[in-house]
Amino acid sequence: MGDFSSLGLSDWLVKQCKQLGINRPTPVQENCLPAILEGRDCMGCAKTGSGKTAAFVLPVLQKLSEDPYGIFCLVLSPTRELAYQIAEQFRVLGKPLGLRDCIIVGGMDMVSQALELSNQPHVVVATPGRLADHIRSSNTFSMSKIKFLILDEADRLLEQGCTDFTKDLEVILGVLPAKRQTLLFSATLTDTLQELKSIAMNKPFFWESMSETRTVEELDQRYILTPEKVKDAYLVHLIQTFTDKHDDWSIIIFTNTCKNCQILTMMLREFNFPTISLHSMMKQKQRFANLAKFKASVYKILIATDVAARGLDIPTCQVVINHNTPGLPKIYIHRVGRTARAGRNGVSITLVTQYDIHLVHSIEEQIQTKLKEYPVEEKEVLKILTHVNVTRRECEIKLESTDFDEKKEINKRKQLILEGKDPDLEAKRKAELEKIRSQKKLFKQKIQENIQRQKQGQLKKKLMKRKQMKKKKAEQALT
Numbered sequence: 001m002g003d004f005s006s007l008g009l010s011d012w013l014v015k016q017c018k019q020l021g022i023n024r025p026t027p028v029q030e031n032c033l034p035a036i037l038e039g040r041d042c043m044g045c046a047k048t049g050s051g052k053t054a055a056f057v058l059p060v061l062q063k064l065s066e067d068p069y070g071i072f073c074l075v076l077s078p079t080r081e082l083a084y085q086i087a088e089q090f091r092v093l094g095k096p097l098g099l100r101d102c103i104i105v106g107g108m109d110m111v112s113q114a115l116e117l118s119n120q121p122h123v124v125v126a127t128p129g130r131l132a133d134h135i136r137s138s139n140t141f142s143m144s145k146i147k148f149l150i151l152d153e154a155d156r157l158l159e160q161g162c163t164d165f166t167k168d169l170e171v172i173l174g175v176l177p178a179k180r181q182t183l184l185f186s187a188t189l190t191d192t193l194q195e196l197k198s199i200a201m202n203k204p205f206f207w208e209s210m211s212e213t214r215t216v217e218e219l220d221q222r223y224i225l226t227p228e229k230v231k232d233a234y235l236v237h238l239i240q241t242f243t244d245k246h247d248d249w250s251i252i253i254f255t256n257t258c259k260n261c262q263i264l265t266m267m268l269r270e271f272n273f274p275t276i277s278l279h280s281m282m283k284q285k286q287r288f289a290n291l292a293k294f295k296a297s298v299y300k301i302l303i304a305t306d307v308a309a310r311g312l313d314i315p316t317c318q319v320v321i322n323h324n325t326p327g328l329p330k331i332y333i334h335r336v337g338r339t340a341r342a343g344r345n346g347v348s349i350t351l352v353t354q355y356d357i358h359l360v361h362s363i364e365e366q367i368q369t370k371l372k373e374y375p376v377e378e379k380e381v382l383k384i385l386t387h388v389n390v391t392r393r394e395c396e397i398k399l400e401s402t403d404f405d406e407k408k409e410i411n412k413r414k415q416l417i418l419e420g421k422d423p424d425l426e427a428k429r430k431a432e433l434e435k436i437r438s439q440k441k442l443f444k445q446k447i448q449e450n451i452q453r454q455k456q457g458q459l460k461k462k463l464m465k466r467k468q469m470k471k472k473k474a475e476q477a478l479t
């Protein structure tokens with residue numbers, strides 16, 4: 001493995017890297033950096049925590065230092081927290097340049113963002129939705145001269161999941177110059193390769209880390225098979241044992257919904273665990289504040305939805321617990337990738353119910369690794385089971401008495417309005433769809449029942465016939 005200078009990086013950047021403890025390039029940096037410096041489009045697929053961010057930040061900074069102007073580079077990120085983290089890397093590594101960056105994400109003041117954009121920052125780091133809003137509503141900035149477009153977590157930006165970025169991406173791509181360098185990075189690029197290739201049109205240099213497994217070797221991947229009702233008791237027991245044994249460990253717990261995130265946070269606090277949460281129903285300022293407190297180890301436990309699954313770099317995080325088994329292997333890979341980063345060790349524990357076993361199998365198939373069972377003293381778990389379940393129920397009741405569900409409904413309506421839809425019409429449409437769906441279901445059920453009845457009738461007839469035959473034979477034998 002060479003050093004950064006031999007890859008063509010300028011001395012000032014090599015020095016800057018050293019100050020951050022980045023001395024030798026990781027494979028993704030070693031391979032992608034020269035191609036980007038040569039002016040090629042690039043698609044880099046490397047495991048979580050392998051230094052993909054610096055693989056695009058460093059060459060952009062080098063090119064910027066040769067011809068500084070704004071807006072030089074646009075980076076898109078699927079989440080707001082990740083956008084801040086990327087901007088920070090640019091700021092730290094680009095300090096000697098006097099780099100001016102600007103972060104454009106939802107949940108923050110739009111007017112001050114518009115002002116910052118009009119000041120022509122060198123680098124804009126944005127989430128697609130908010131940037132598209134600015135493009136639609138303002139003509140005080142131009143992106144027609146950008147040299148670099150970067151899609152971090154590129155596969156997420158292009159997939160049509162619950163947050164669909166494709167329309168916003170169309171708006172953004174519409175104002176960018178065709179002549180630019182496009183860089184796409186993720187730990188899970190391969191599923192969306194075709195869509196990505198249409199964005200990086202300029203015969204992209206494609207690099208993927210060669211490895212049989214898709215998760216890092218330093219990660220000890222475990223599971224616990226548990227009935228749904230005992231899950232929380234296992235969780236409390238696990239946290240208790242980790243905190244008893246290790247003062248300095250931080251834990252991220254992933255769960256499937258904002259409500260569950262909130263309930264688990266309340267519940268773990270009842271057990272005096274220093275817990276904080278991160279999910280999309282929180283105010284943005286609170287989200288940033290909570291993440292900062294977790295990063296600074298003020299709180300040792302972060303309970304999050306998948307909004308924290310990708311990209312976040314928290315070196316102190318030693319353990320990831322999946323309170324629910326992720327439905328997609330890709331999500332699993334990103335979630336457990338929040339630990340065991342940059343060569344450090346880490347543990348992931350997935351709580352698996354009997355209904356999730358098939359999900360574990362498809363995860364294992366994708367990552368080419370078998371999860372090992374995590375040994376637990378079941379006696380200890382059973383001892384706290386009732387206490388934990390009663391506490392959870394109390395927390396649920398407490399949450400129900402707040403306006404959490406109401407807020408969720410209001411947020412949904414706000415989102416629909418922002419998408420240019422009428423919330424009442426949407427609700428009507430949804431109800432009608434639901435009605436049609438349940439009618440179809442009922443119809444299907446009736447058909448099934450009819451088939452079943454017919455089958456049973458036929459079976460009965462057959463049995464009767466057989467009985468009669470037997471009887472006949474017996475009578476014949478007697479005569």
Ligand SMILES: Nc1ncnc2c1ncn2[C@@H]1O[C@H](COP(=O)(O)OP(=O)(O)OP(=O)(O)O)[C@@H](O)[C@H]1O
Pocket residue numbers: 021022023024025026029046047048049050051052053054186187310311312313315337341342
């Ligand atoms: N060459 C290097 N040597 C040592 N540490 C490095 C090097 N490059 C990056 N790092 C550090 O490794 C950590 C992980 O890097 P980064 O966040 O870029 O990972 P990533 O590949 O983008 O992961 P993910 O897929 O989860 O987003 C960071 O703390 C970063 O500072």
